[in-house]
Amino acid sequence: MDYKSTLFIKEHRRIIIYIKQRELEQRMNQTLLHLENVWKIYKMGEVEVPALKGVTVEIKKGDFVAIIGASGSGKSTMMNLIGCLDMPSKGSIFLKNKDITKLSESNLATLRGETIGFIFQQYNLIHSITAFDNVMLPLEFLEIDDKTAYERAKKILDMVGLSDKTHHLPTQLSGGQQQRVSIARSLAADPEIILADEPTGNLDSVTGKSIMEMFHRLWKEEGKTIIMVTHDLKLAKYAHTTIELKDGEIIRIDKN
Ligand code: ADP
């Protein structure tokens, strides 16, 4: 083989190695969450309840995931682990390439606070303070000045269509409005991931649909990664990826 061809082959190899490295880097960057053989076994006295049995899944940045499955299949357990609210009995969970089981309490709290916004079925708002102050709460843990925090809370409440309800107490709001406040609260610290466990479970179907449309907009226009649990298959259709759990195991992953 002549000198030129050898050079050409060498260069070609170099480019392929470079592309492969870039692909790997990009994939690593895009993987926001990685669960590797995750087990959760609750202990109730002498009895052990295996709620998750070796769950392995990768969730990419910018995905919209619906977790479905019968009651008791482990959906909330999986959400609590993803949200770093609980630790697995076995296995690893990587959030932004960091193994959460190996972080200190305070590093974990910071990572969680910066990365994840939570939405619950029961809204979990503080009833003694206004909608506005509920949204302000997570902002108090960030290093931003009062004026910026105030402006941000105002803007987010506006975005969820509640600018005329900011001074209402949660009890003076409908279920759908309370869930909008809780969505606004979850967005306050501008997290990359929104975790929602049965967010429409307490709402009528029309209100549930409007909440889902809001998630869809956050996903499409704000680039949020959304992971939600729902038992409503019609609402799961809004998601891009569907993960089905059965008895603590993933039995299906579908992409829309
Ligand atoms: P889902 O959200 O799909 O309804 P969960 O994750 O709440 O399911 O529960 C999965 C299993 O783990 C169930 O059998 C449930 O009874 C059990 N479980 C959940 N939380 C606890 C707990 N704190 N202590 C003991 N068992 C629990």
Ligand code: MG
């Ligand atoms: Mg649940």
